[in-house]
Amino acid sequence: MTEQADVIVVGMGVGGEMVAGSLADAGLDVIGVEGNLVGGECPYWGCIPSKMAIRAADLLAEARRVDGMAGHAQVDSSWKPVAERIREEATTNWDDQIAADRFTDKGGRLVRGWGRLAGPGQVTVDGTTYRARRAVVLGTGTTPAIPPIDGLAGTPYWTNREALEATERPESLLVIGGGAIGLELAQAFARFGSDVVVVEAADRVLPPEEPEASAVVHAALEADGIALHTSSGVSAVHHDGTAFTVTMADGSSRTVQRLLVSVGRRVDLGSLGVETVGLDPSARAVTVDEHLRAGEQLWAVGDVTGHGAFTHVATYQAGIIVRDILGEDGPPADYRALSRVTFTDPEVGAVGMTEAQAREAGIDVRVGVAQVPSTARGWIHKAGNDGVIKLVADAGRGVLVGGTSAGPNGGEVLGALSVAVHGEVPIERLRHMIYAYPTFHRGIEDALRDLP
Numbered sequence: 460m461t462e463q464a465d466v467i468v469v470g471m472g473v474g475g476e477m478v479a480g481s482l483a484d485a486g487l488d489v490i491g492v493e494g495n496l497v498g499g500e501c502p503y504w505g506c507i508p509s510k511m512a513i514r515a516a517d518l519l520a521e522a523r524r525v526d527g528m529a530g531h532a533q534v535d536s537s538w539k540p541v542a543e544r545i546r547e548e549a550t551t552n553w554d555d556q557i558a559a560d561r562f563t564d565k566g567g568r569l570v571r572g573w574g575r576l577a578g579p580g581q582v583t584v585d586g587t588t589y590r591a592r593r594a595v596v597l598g599t600g601t602t603p604a605i606p607p608i609d610g611l612a613g614t615p616y617w618t619n620r621e622a623l624e625a626t627e628r629p630e631s632l633l634v635i636g637g638g639a640i641g642l643e644l645a646q647a648f649a650r651f652g653s654d655v656v657v658v659e660a661a662d663r664v665l666p667p668e669e670p671e672a673s674a675v676v677h678a679a680l681e682a683d684g685i686a687l688h689t690s691s692g693v694s695a696v697h698h699d700g701t702a703f704t705v706t707m708a709d710g711s712s713r714t715v716q717r718l719l720v721s722v723g724r725r726v727d728l729g730s731l732g733v734e735t736v737g738l739d740p741s742a743r744a745v746t747v748d749e750h751l752r753a754g755e756q757l758w759a760v761g762d763v764t765g766h767g768a769f770t771h772v773a774t775y776q777a778g779i780i781v782r783d784i785l786g787e788d789g790p791p792a793d794y795r796a797l798s799r800v801t802f803t804d805p806e807v808g809a810v811g812m813t814e815a816q817a818r819e820a821g822i823d824v825r826v827g828v829a830q831v832p833s834t835a836r837g838w839i840h841k842a843g844n845d846g847v848i849k850l851v852a853d854a855g856r857g858v859l860v861g862g863t864s865a866g867p868n869g870g871e872v873l874g875a876l877s878v879a880v881h882g883e884v885p886i887e888r889l890r891h892m893i894y895a896y897p898t899f900h901r902g903i904e905d906a907l908r909d910l911p
């Protein structure tokens with residue numbers, strides 16, 4: 460059996476849903492293929508539920524800061540409202556009817572099942588072949604990478620999914636991986652009272668970000684009672700039906716109720732039939748050009764392209780694909796001002812290159828740093844004010860190529876840095892801008908003063 464459509468989108472996550480919906484809105488006949496939930500990882504097990512948990516955990520932390528600044532607060536935490544909010548408001552109990560209707564109401568056709576490429580312009584789902592007249596778009600996302608640790612397979616370890624489906628906070632939790640997702644969840648559970656350990660192989664948490672930001676987050680997590688083991692690994696895992704015994708590379712061991720594996724995400728091209736369109740099934744991502752084209756009649760969007768696993772990258776790329784398929788003009792993909800936020804408290808916002816990346820790229824680098832507690836707003840803020848603003852400048856061109864804003868509202872301060880990097884605003888103009896007093900973003904002016 461064969462069915463035809465103008466466009467077939469395989470994977471209706473953040474990126475796929477936007478491409479499919481926009482093209483259906485534009486009047487094309489679009490088939491969206493989804494094996495799980497329309498909407499993808501972000502609304503059901505990613506950004507949204509994790510930020511709901513973090514919002515609640517941050518409220519607890521803020522209430523605990525009342526002592527010494529505004530009297531006394533007695534704080535009793537409960538995970539129940541978090542679990543309920545995730546079920547009722549974020550995921551409607553992991554039901555995607557609203558998202559599915561959002562697509563079909565635009566005229567799109569939703570095919571439920573796992574799609575597989577079967578040659579240029581062709582996708583099979585459960586024995587039916589779908590043929591695309593114009594385009595196939597791959598938006599199949601990522602799954603959690605699971606390290607080959609002795610004894611881990613077959614144990615009831617958590618990934619982000621089980622962690623965000625939890626109805627109770629664990630008594631104790633060991634997190635393997637000190638990246639953004641691992642740290643966000645570690646801190647959230649710790650603030651609800653879980654006894655949390657984080658094990659990170661690199662010599663610092665948040666290894667891709669500036670070392671100054673890692674240091675700020677490290678100190679904050681320790682202040683939350685989290686035991687951090689950097690330059691450390693897990694060599695074996697055992698589950699006895701009740702608890703995990705986790706053996707570290709140094710031979711020591713820990714017994715914990717829950718184990719969260721958070722060592723990164725992986726793209727699985729092996730099951731997508733990409734070899735039928737001339738792509739390498741063992742590649743770590745689908746290689747795309749600046750219009751997100753991956754081959755004949757083929758585009759790819761989101762995490763599967765390997766350009767940073769973020770919702771805003773998926774939606775940015777989706778816009779480019781939609782214009783390209785519709786034959787409209789528009790700028791090609793440009794990742795120089797790629798921004799990202801780790802929603803720990805303090806938040807770490809970052810855009811563009813780190814100092815190390817800029818030096819590696821051969822840029823004539825200058826850096827300027829401001830300590831948030833020494834800025835006017837940081838000093839006023841006092842409790843929970845740790846943070847750093849770091850600017851990475853290209854001295855030759857007189858522009859910023861990167862910036863980091865770790866601290867209270869670090870993700871919002873990032874907005875100004877993103878405009879500066881994206882717009883290639885001359886540093887001299889930034890130096891003569893009026894920065895509202897006393898805001899956190901005014902710390903950028905302090906960092907500019909430190910910039911030689």
Ligand SMILES: Cc1cc2nc3c(=O)[nH]c(=O)nc-3n(C[C@H](O)[C@H](O)[C@H](O)COP(=O)(O)OP(=O)(O)OC[C@H]3O[C@@H](n4cnc5c(N)ncnc54)[C@H](O)[C@@H]3O)c2cc1C
Binds near residue numbers: 469493501572574
């Ligand atoms: C815990 C966590 C927190 C996060 N927080 C943030 C955040 O704060 N900010 C941010 O920007 N990003 C965050 N992310 C990342 C964000 O969720 C992803 O970048 C985003 O979901 C990527 O969208 P996507 O469309 O590429 O893939 P996905 O959203 O993963 O969607 C892919 C879809 O394809 C489907 N699929 C896969 N294979 C097939 C197939 N063969 N046939 C049919 N369907 C298929 C899947 O079922 C899925 O629905 C977070 C991720 C996690 C895990």
